[in-house]
Amino acid sequence: MSEQLLTVADSLKDRARAALGSRNLILVGLMGAGKSSVGRIVASQLAIPFIDSDLEIERVSRMTIAELFAAYGEQEFRALEARVIKRLLKSGPRVVSTGGGAFIDDRTRKHIKKGGLSVWLKADLDVLWDRVAKRDTRPLLKTENPKQTLEGLMNARYPIYAQADLTVLSRDVRKEIMADEVLKALIEAQKESAAT
């Protein structure tokens, strides 16, 4: 990378880090949007801890998400998810990637609203489907027609994800580029709030 390009990349990270301050950055959105993989890159760029709420739930329960759904059902999973996310957001700054249903739950959405800045990674159906079709670990997609299920979830959930503080379009570009877009959105939001 040329010296000039390096400076631009460094200043993007530094400016985004300054914009976040001690707040948490919380990624929300549908399965396959890239919350887990992009969140990890964003945290490393900002040099702050990264936590994926699903991995944390699996760690504390010593069960996989699929096992939790099978053993206790979605309602119990949501109650556990709400408790784990509330705890994760108690201190910051951190990047927390949530599972797709987290922001839809009223309790969890309140914890997220209180606990930091939320970013909706928004993607269209074909992008999401291409990505989730590669793995069969998501219990909600174990249906006769998983693409239709995903579309139904999109219709039901998009108005709620729209309540996030920021929206970043999750396009079919490299994860590193998506991470840069999250950093840019963070800087823009800070500029806007400083101007008002």
Ligand SMILES: Nc1ncnc2c1ncn2[C@@H]1O[C@H](COP(=O)(O)OP(=O)(O)O)[C@@H](O)[C@H]1O
């Ligand atoms: N921008 C991207 N480009 C290509 N593949 C991606 C991108 N973002 C995510 N993926 C892939 O899509 C799949 C789902 O991503 P993941 O981060 O687990 O999404 P989520 O946590 O939102 O469900 C993973 O296999 C991941 O590597």
Ligand SMILES: O=C(O)C1=C[C@@H](OP(=O)(O)O)[C@@H](O)[C@H](O)C1
């Ligand atoms: O959309 C959902 O309700 C879910 C999304 C999953 O996380 P990802 O969005 O990271 O795949 C996981 O929490 C669980 O399977 C339920």
Ligand SMILES: [Mg+2]
């Ligand atoms: Mg995930």
